[in-house]
Amino acid sequence: MHNRYNPNYFEKIIYKLWEKNNTFYTKKNNKKINNFSIIMPPPNITGNLHIGHAFQQIIMDIIIRYKKMKGKNTTWIMGTDHAGIATQILVEKKINVLNKTISDKYLLSEIWKWKKKYEKKIHKQTKILGSSVDWSKIHFTLDKYFSYAVKKAFIKLYKNNLIYKTKKIVHWDKKARTVLSDLEINNKKTILKNWYIKYPLQNKKKKYLVIATTRPETILGDVALAVHPKDKRYINYINKKVINPLNNNIIQVISDDYIKPQKGTGCMKITPAHDFHDFDIAQRHKLNMINILNLNGTIKKKSDLYNYKGKKITSNTINLNNNAKLINLNTKKVRKKIIKILKKKKLLKKIEKVKSTIPYSNKTNCVIEPILTNQWYIKMSSLSLKAIDYIKQDKIIFYPNKYKKICLSWMYNIKDWCISRQIKWGHKIPIWYNKKKEIFIGLNKKDIKTKYKHIKINELKQEKSVLDTWFSSSLYSFVCLGWPKKNNNKFKNFYPISLVVSGFDIIFFWISRMIMMSLYLTKKIPFKKVFITGLIRDEKGAKMSKSIGNVIDPLDLIKGISLNELIHKRTKNLINKNNIKKIKLNTKKTFPNGIKPHGIDALRFMLASINTPNIKINLNLNILKNSYHFCNKLWNACRYIYQNIKPPKKIKIHFSSLVDQWIINKINYLIIRYKKYLYSYRTDLLCKEIFIFIKYHFCDWYIEFIKIKKNNHQVLFIIHKILKFIHPITPFITEFIWQKFTKHKLIISKNQLLSKEPFPCIIKHINKKNIKIISLIKKIIIISRKIKSKNLNKLINLYIFNIPLDIKQILYQNKCLFKISSSYINKIFLFHKIKNLTNLKKKVKINKIFFRKKKIFYHKEKYFLIFAEMVER
């Protein structure tokens, strides 16, 4: 063993060893009680695993390794997610779609290539992290069996009238050219301009109604003005007609309770096709709707007129009289032109700055355009009611408990879920149309033919949209266990899944939808417990993102990286090149010497240590450094044993020695704590206890104590236990040491692998008096060290009074233990109770100064009184 812990040298070998020996293999077992399963949120195939993935994986791994050692039959379900829009965008960028016309087939084949590449990378990274997932069955949310399950689920929902198609206003991502659900939108605060624009009255020249708008380009889609029915300023104008200042359309002034008189001018323009509230108002007043935007967010050549039910009436050329060319321009340019026109017409009253929030796509980061489209929706209210019931009754338990509230409040206010997306990469919707645009549903064309015999197959055309990625994700928990196949053992034995570990950012996206879908489709809860981790931020608390350039790759923490390489990594492939300087500076500041290699176990220990119940967890590399020290400490302690203890001929376990009893007591305590901490997923507290145990109890005292008596075989028994209970947290180093020790017969066990060992149990028959004596000795030594640090180069005679007789005897017998500080303790004198303690105290007080002058110190403790006398060397 090297004198320094050098993890990169053995970690690869260890994981292969586990794989070879089927360590993660789950036995078939029909006793359901003994089964324990975890489902990993499937990482997106959009890229490598980041530190957040590593964080969650390691918490899961600690729990599953612990459960396995405790004798549970474990399964950890692993897979990847096809991540519809995000993946397609990345591949499109890679093959530079904008400059080419490509077929769907080509695009899909390129995406599959991408998938293969990144799935492989993700699996490799997962192995590097030491995650003991069940590799016998790896999932991908776009595999054939998944596709079958998705269709089955869709058909069932559709047949029970929980899925419908409708034309309404949606959040439109104009870059990806698809609809998004309300969850996929980020609102950003910005300062906008509010334009006050005059709408001339039809019959009274030179009279106007003034509206305020932040989006003047949508004036082309206006169908009405609206005021509050009781607003005295406008009461006379209700039902009068005004002229659209741009295209001279005649529109009516209506009244609606929604209008708030104190906002803007109290008079609002109604653009039902491009604003959510206007859409609702149009529904109430049965107003027509005018769509003026192309799907890429530019102005249409012809605007489409719909009735309030969404039925198309006509298309009209967008006509502005003065030949302004607006067609195919984006909103920014249109806005500029329109403002110019209005200024010329003298219809612009004033411009004001307002604080506002603008919706952005969290996929492409472009501004969301509200637009009228036909989409598929799931009715959520009945599904959520059931889920609410189960969560309220604590049939699914959230850790920390606060997330239960968050999840419930979302479910109470749930909106229908828009599940169709206008992209290519995803599950196709199992809907077909004939020439009359009638709807047919089935697994495939043949399936439809058997159901509807009059249908001509050639006529059928499948719905072009695909399903939202989260639709398949919402089925993930039970599809991974074989649903909808009936009579399958995996589902029977492992469903509901014991635990899900996830970040709070996907409670709505994934956790809650999985609960709803599972209750509906399988009549069972998907999982019993949900542990929500915090989100890892950078050292300043900022979100990690590529554009800010503060992302940390877990591999860099494991293997180390130089400053230059790190800067290169963070600045290459940046979209916004203005940030490069900033990123360089910040990286230099936070990592002036780059990142040293720390090894997987140190990373694991660090991540487990920062797993506090906080929502926001700042990554602190000091803790990583500390974790490395922990591993180094463990390594060197084992190295000492390895070098100094000879393999015993016979192993006799007897814990007569004070020191052994003392350390076993500490181990017992830790084993009890272990269960408690893991039950509440507090790996941070667990790590703290283990750290204190190894560094302070085991290394600082126990090993120092055993140095006194050579070839003490009891230590082998102790280290055997220690390796086992640290194993779930730092599996590599413990397994490596285990291998070394078993080879040299320092540890003898039936199992070749530590990972197959059972978790240690408590050792009984500990004499508490013995434990007291060790703490007493420790205290005496600590006091002597303090005295010594003030009187360097001197020896100390210790006079210890007031020790009970029985303890005094044992102390005498174990006087050798004081040898730890033999370099400065000259002599120790032990005394039984002093006849008159108060007298002595008085003496001490009176003579305090005298004592100091003579360099004699005293110290009072609960059980003893200690005097120290300085002696020249």
Next chain:
RNA sequence: AGGUGAUUAGCUCAAUUGGUAGAGCAUCUCUUUUACAAGGAGAAGGUUGAUGGUUCAAAUCCAUUAUCACCUACCA
């Protein structure tokens, strides 16, 4: 606007549900000793954001307040 949480040593965070406020990093002093100098020994550092209440006892429970963060919704 509503909701959730946070405020503890110079910094980053704990405190296992009310019982002596603890770690790491940084600082200072000492220490090259055969497990470990990325060590070891010792020291210094705190009116737990503020005010009030309940209690034998409050960082922890309650009320008020300040600041910050996040989530949801809205903004003409």
